[in-house]
Amino acid sequence: MVTSMLNIIRRVCCRQAYHHQLSRLATASTQTRGLMAGPSMRPQEGQGVTPRRAVLYVPGSDERKLAKLSGLTVDCAVMDCEDGVAANRKDVARETIRKTLGSLHLPTVGDLAVRINAVDSGLAEDDLKEVLQAERLPDTLMIPKVESVSHLQWLADKLSAHFGPNPPSSPFKLVIFVESALGLLRLANICEEGQRLSRTTPFFTLEGVVFGSDDFCADIGATRTPEATELLYARQKVVTIAKAYRLQAIDLVHIDYKDLDSLEKQSLEGARMGFTGKQVIHPNQIPIVQKAFSPSPERMEWAKALIEAFEEHQHSGKGAFTFRDSMIDMPLVLQARNILKMADVTKDKPQ
């Protein structure tokens, strides 16, 4: 079906929209857009990209909780060296993570990540050294509190020093955190540099941006409300920049882990804004979040019917047309395609 859709798209779309589609469907497109200072084309939400609808943190110092991961089905699990670990347990955390990486079998965890401490913390180098000694390396590295392009250069330098002339067969996936006003101000530059290093070094591929809402609130002196109106600018700016660079955008954590109704509401809102996933801190949050960031049956029915109608009208040479009382042209067709693509990527994944 993908091939026949591609043929249709090739015929009907202007070249740019077609390239747009292609790049989203591509497994590992690395061509650039040919624009000044332009982000390179990267696949997004397409095949070859790891879905991260739910991103679950587990404190690296808690052996019991880490062991429980083997019974969990989740898109992304994060062994945490940072905020979830007390300062006097940092050594324990990184050692426990190293051992657990080598011993734990996690067939139902899609993406296994380690979050090291912030580059400015003085702890990051020790974290990284220990993790890189593990028998099995994590799929993804997560860097919190990125506030400068130099943080990404630091990572490239450390990995280069570690691997020497024998880089890993496939680069680490990299996910960075924006958690301060300064980080948000510089996010576009940081993503730009992250993509440049992804192209020019063999060590990592920047795949996503996480919005660390609670650190951000502390930084700007804001107070969280249930509606999160105070974070609207920051959240939508994070989505816009992430998507401009074809990166995943991971939304804020819902810290009241007992209120699942409110979690669902917030998750659906994040998905509507364009976030591709959400941070979770309790296993009970996983299924609600993963469902919210998957297309609903109603949306899939709408998308399929719209694309069918679109194809009919294209064959008969009509452009814009009416569908269920709305005027449809290419942008809505692209939205419908996004929905079906996302459904395809996550169809074998547990919700």
Add this chain to the structure above:
Amino acid sequence: MVTSMLNIIRRVCCRQAYHHQLSRLATASTQTRGLMAGPSMRPQEGQGVTPRRAVLYVPGSDERKLAKLSGLTVDCAVMDCEDGVAANRKDVARETIRKTLGSLHLPTVGDLAVRINAVDSGLAEDDLKEVLQAERLPDTLMIPKVESVSHLQWLADKLSAHFGPNPPSSPFKLVIFVESALGLLRLANICEEGQRLSRTTPFFTLEGVVFGSDDFCADIGATRTPEATELLYARQKVVTIAKAYRLQAIDLVHIDYKDLDSLEKQSLEGARMGFTGKQVIHPNQIPIVQKAFSPSPERMEWAKALIEAFEEHQHSGKGAFTFRDSMIDMPLVLQARNILKMADVTKDKPQ
């Protein structure tokens, strides 16, 4: 009345506010602000600028719909080569537009525009060539999906190659579209370059920015809701940048063309945000939109009374004063002046 108001303003305002007013009233001011990398002063919503409260798209491939334009009264009508035209009808569209431009008499259309395909589409050059052969050229050119300053340079180059040493007697009016995360990220640079080319070439004058919300949503993976909360950041950023460069800002399209109540609500909201107009896709939407983007009788009464009160207080040497329970100073006077100016510009135009 304009002259006496100007005299009053000259006396009462600080020099900057006075220049501010002057530039808005001026027919074709081109002086720069004398600031580093500053946008040049351009008229806005003032005399000499084409109002574009409603911007109506008509598919260029649909001869019957184009012919109907002669019976419509609308601020701006757009003959469309882009999203409203099926891929296998692009040739037909540009030919039909060329012929219609030469033959159709449109006394009740304020501004006649052609939207060519995106510069990256591979179709734009053919569109432009055909349109430039028309017996009567359009007033305005519209360029969709602008994501780079190079798109504007492309247009200047093509027009220069076409016209050679004999540029058109008056430059085309130019309206550009922001329809992607990347376009939004670069919008300030794009407007800056658009203004530079408007000053340094005889081919076009950048007058407005359209927010293409549905393409934008497809690009960032967002889902449209009736309240459009998911687009708040993008819409308000578009308004801010457009106004910083003294450009019109044209708001999103309301695709459910049967729900006129909801259209009115969304139009009024856009006007309150600072948008100067809105895209429409059905003739029934025109009067509602043009009314929403015109000052209401209540607002005009408020503006007139406030300015009268202001003049009295100025003559008696009082600064800030109380008017209907609110403390009034220059900013509110400027707002009142904007309202009367807009009313003046659109007073002979149909709603």
Add this chain to the structure above:
Amino acid sequence: MVTSMLNIIRRVCCRQAYHHQLSRLATASTQTRGLMAGPSMRPQEGQGVTPRRAVLYVPGSDERKLAKLSGLTVDCAVMDCEDGVAANRKDVARETIRKTLGSLHLPTVGDLAVRINAVDSGLAEDDLKEVLQAERLPDTLMIPKVESVSHLQWLADKLSAHFGPNPPSSPFKLVIFVESALGLLRLANICEEGQRLSRTTPFFTLEGVVFGSDDFCADIGATRTPEATELLYARQKVVTIAKAYRLQAIDLVHIDYKDLDSLEKQSLEGARMGFTGKQVIHPNQIPIVQKAFSPSPERMEWAKALIEAFEEHQHSGKGAFTFRDSMIDMPLVLQARNILKMADVTKDKPQ
């Protein structure tokens, strides 16, 4: 208590968070972050910084209102040369301010400021000259309508010319206004330059940014609503940039000075967004605003209990922990600390 808290923080936090705290507690830290183009570390809401929860304007031309200041208790009072003064009373205003500065005893005004006219107005130089002749200089200078880094250089140049080789023993505190689309677009650059000049000249220290909402609305053609949805982008962008540069952020004025319920609601909303204070235009607004920008007893109780729980869990080596049904880690601890700090700074100040 501060010392013991610092010791605990030193032990438990990663180095960055610790520096973060330190800089906020420091009286006059001037070290830079060591990042490219990075704002320097400055104290924020901490000891040594003047609270400006309410910022009250008094027209400089109104001797009677200026005299009434001696009976008012307010964080910050502004003798205004700008929007509150009629154009034919500018001379009177600056003379009256000079005399009043020398004669008035204001023990219950925390910070005494003068707002001169905008640098582009042609009036600013005369304002400044007159004010600098006063027997007692104001604590703070306020510059409205800043739209360019050159406005700050102008101020440094004028002060340098006035003081020659004998700069004032302590620099003026400087508060700037963002009141236009262009000013908002350039705000980060302006703050950057303000901090650079604060470090490299002995004349002023940039402490805050005021959002001039009504001039901003006039500039972008927006219409104010009670909910101020149309200003969400601008307000949250101002907070984000101000906080990235460790500056105070002063929120919009509530012009309907009789509606105190609505004032309270808007003040609390601004405080939740991260604003540190609000402009007021009537003495009756002061206590409501100062209370809204102070931590509530409930928030202080929450903050104290959370920090106690945090310390216990740190001693026992646990990282993230559950507190009142929420998962707590460092970001929430930092928020709790902010609340207690703010309470400490304002505890001897009148509400």
